[in-house]
Amino acid sequence: MNILDKIVLRKREEVALAKELVSIKMLESAIHFNRTPYSFEEFLLDEKRSGIIAEFKRRSPSKGIINDKVTVEEVTTAYAAAGASALSVLTDVDFFGGHTNDLLAARAVNNIPILRKDFMIDEYQILEAKALGADIILLIAAILTPDEIEDLAVFAKSLGLNVLLEVHNLDELQRSVIPELDAIGVNNRNLADFSVNIQTSFDLVEEIPDDFLKISESAISDPITINELRAAGFDGFLIGENFMKTQNPGASMADFVSQLISV
Numbered sequence: 726m727n728i729l730d731k732i733v734l735r736k737r738e739e740v741a742l743a744k745e746l747v748s749i750k751m752l753e754s755a756i757h758f759n760r761t762p763y764s765f766e767e768f769l770l771d772e773k774r775s776g777i778i779a780e781f782k783r784r785s786p787s788k789g790i791i792n793d794k795v796t797v798e799e800v801t802t803a804y805a806a807a808g809a810s811a812l813s814v815l816t817d818v819d820f821f822g823g824h825t826n827d828l829l830a831a832r833a834v835n836n837i838p839i840l841r842k843d844f845m846i847d848e849y850q851i852l853e854a855k856a857l858g859a860d861i862i863l864l865i866a867a868i869l870t871p872d873e874i875e876d877l878a879v880f881a882k883s884l885g886l887n888v889l890l891e892v893h894n895l896d897e898l899q900r901s902v903i904p905e906l907d908a909i910g911v912n913n914r915n916l917a918d919f920s921v922n923i924q925t926s927f928d929l930v931e932e933i934p935d936d937f938l939k940i941s942e943s944a945i946s947d948p949i950t951i952n953e954l955r956a957a958g959f960d961g962f963l964i965g966e967n968f969m970k971t972q973n974p975g976a977s978m979a980d981f982v983s984q985l986i987s988v
């Protein structure tokens with residue numbers, strides 16, 4: 726069984742348990758449930774921001790512990806101050822050391838879009854995302870059928886959420902594109918063997934219809950790569966480990982962004 730199968734199996738158990746503990750009515754009465762999500766497009770295309778979607782990531786299946794010494798509040802506010810266009814907060818507990826409380830904590834101290842980074846397989850998780858104060862949800866083509874992608878995207882849009890679809894290859898892209906999506910992300914990490922290759926983004930960018938925001942995800946560690954990806958047509962850049970592996974992820978991002986402007 727590969728890692729994605731393991732994650733999805735566990736996710737099904739988690740969602741079933743959450744449904745028993747917290748009713749949909751309770752989610753709908755949460756303080757953030759009726760807030761209007763920020764527009765992902767507006768923040769991503771704002772030229773005063775960096776285009777970076779900066780991720781809070783304690784650990785990962787590929788790297789183990791990345792950073793368990795920093796708080797979500799200090800890191801995400803520093804990311805925002807350094808020019809992040811959006812934040813990505815992992816809410817998966819078992820594989821990434823995240824928590825839904827991390828999203829709530831990030832929402833409490835930030836005024837830019839937040840992506841709930843998790844493995845979405847059920848409408849219940851989208852209701853949770855709205856209740857936690859997320860603005861964007863992630864749909865991963867590798868774990869969903871085209872019908873599931875459509876159902877979940879339509880449901881998320883009905884709640885005013887932005888939808889980011891993640892693909893790893895041309896086949897996933899071609900079978901998954903639907904008008905309800907806001908953004909399409911190309912993940913440079915092969916989730917079967919964890920190998921990374923930025924070339925995946927360059928190979929797929931022209932296949933993504935121009936109606937969608939184009940995001941390159943994973944393994945970005947050099948400001949020059951951002952300039953190259955931007956020139957190729959990408960609007961956004963999801964970066965986690967490169968900042969989180971340092972003692973001060975916010976300062977690391979500020980330094981990265983300063984080089985971005987000067988290259």
Ligand SMILES: O=C(O)c1ccccc1NCC(=O)[C@H](O)[C@H](O)COP(=O)(O)O
Pocket residue numbers: 728780782785786787788912914916919942943944945963964965966967
């Ligand atoms: O990061 C992993 O090891 C991983 C393993 C299995 C499924 C997903 C995984 N990562 C999720 C992500 O998409 C990344 O956290 C995100 O793109 C940031 O990547 P990076 O900048 O390389 O931390």
